[in-house]
Amino acid sequence: MTELEKELGEQVRRDYKAVKYFPFGNNSGAPFILTSDPFSYLQAWLDSKINGIKKDRGKKRKLYIKAKYFAELGEGFHISSKQARMPAKGTMIYYSLINLVKAYLLVNGYDLETKTEHHGLSLPSNKKLNLKLANINDSGVSIFHEFSKVIGVEIKNVDGNEIKLDEILRELPEVHEIGYALDLFPNTKRKFLPIELIIRTNSTRKRIYYTLAYEKKFDKIMKTDKLTKGIFKNKLEPIECKSDSSKKYYKSKLVFNYTNNSDTSHKMAYKKICADIKDLRITPMITRNGYRNYLNLEPSRMHRLSATLAFAYYIGTVARYRPTLNQEILKGKYQSIIQEAVNSCPNQFFYLMTSYITNQICAIPMAKIE
Known part of the structure; x- marks a missing residue:
């Protein structure tokens, strides 16, 4: 000692x-699950769950089957994103993330397809750097709101129905240091x-x-x-x-x-x-x-993974609908931090979400060589 x-x-x-x-x-004391491909491990885990349920009285097997579908869909978009360049890459990243989020919700008992589903976020035409939270009602399911609730930090519209890009970026530890190096968060300290x-x-x-x-x-x-x-x-x-x-x-x-x-x-x-x-x-x-x-030290109203999803939604939406804004963002002061987030945030998200879904500790093998 x-x-x-x-x-x-x-x-x-x-x-x-x-x-x-x-x-x-x-x-307590759970071993690390070392995997160089979290998508493949997640799908194997879901297969074991599906095959382990013989009598599906609670419709759990049905939810696992849907979860596997969305996990496979997420992997497909991820593979496409690696072959694409910005801005198309941003759209592929968002779809890979949100499909993994849907798998997470299904494993946690959400039976999707029963109500109209929407992203839960929008980028108003008169805004450049502010996302708008969707109104919550019984007629549909806001994926962003439900995800934030289940992951443990529920985001509420009463706190303000807009989320600024600066707030999102400052909540991403992967780009925290580069953000301060570029002086993108004035009048604040590293947190x-x-x-x-x-x-x-x-x-x-x-x-x-x-x-x-x-x-x-x-x-x-x-x-x-x-x-x-x-x-x-x-x-x-x-x-x-x-x-x-x-x-x-x-x-x-x-x-x-x-x-x-x-x-x-x-x-x-x-x-x-x-x-x-x-x-x-x-x-x-x-x-x-x-x-x-x-x-x-200064947590916002978002969980770190909710912020990652919001970031991916922003770059994906700008790519699809706002070519002028896309040019401004990719060539302006946010260029370096966005590129860094695009390169580093998705992989963190995949490993962490696989860990949350499986209730196991997934990690990168030291033998993995990029």
Whole structure:
């Protein structure tokens, strides 16, 4: 045991594997599913679900069959997008994302095709950088609204029925740094704080909690004082760590008893820990070396994946209906950040959505070579 572990507690383990936080509804200590093709894995997983249901009294099998259809459709648009150039590429990306979203809704019990479905967003002809949220009523299904609800951050029209492109882009961690390098978000500070999040236990392995840490250098470029306010203040308390002076540490106020050698206790403890962490709006980013976590210091009204879907809708709609605006956007100040988002956001979306749909941790194999 290291000095840091003696001071803060050791990392919780299950079957000799470190127990880490993920927002996917996975089990405690679940293994990584390494796949270089999340679409193929998702379709194989859906096949296993379809074949495992013999008597479909609850129509679950029917929903899985539809989900597989949309997953295959999403893959088809993704393949087409890789062969296309902007602006056509933007349209293909949007259709690949929204079809994966439909698969996610179906797996979560939404029986699509029963009502008129609409995107839930529009780009008014008199607007250039503002998307409009569709009105919600019982006559149709807004895919964007229902997705935001199920993914955990419901977007409501009462907060304003327009979403600015700047708001969308600032909610994408993949392009966060380039946005600030290009001075696209004036009068704001960077908000995605790289953190180390560890689920820990005390020396007797009878109590469970979590700690959050970040490097002190970020105090100068981010509003880290927010960690002492609002939701952060309610859930975290600062602690002194003598064995590591380069970071600032926080401990969860949630601490409860558990039985280390009990499967039932582990599952219950992990579920409670994940529920507590979820409200902090921690954003996972997948890399070839595993997942990295970022704390959103100024979360907007959108989940990060909702923002990705809104971005794809914007570039796809501009491509289809607004040739003059397309020229302005692709040649103007947003050119570099849009190109970066087009290159990096879809793959993140595919892996994360596959993890959410399957309740497993999908990751990129280190052996994958681009």
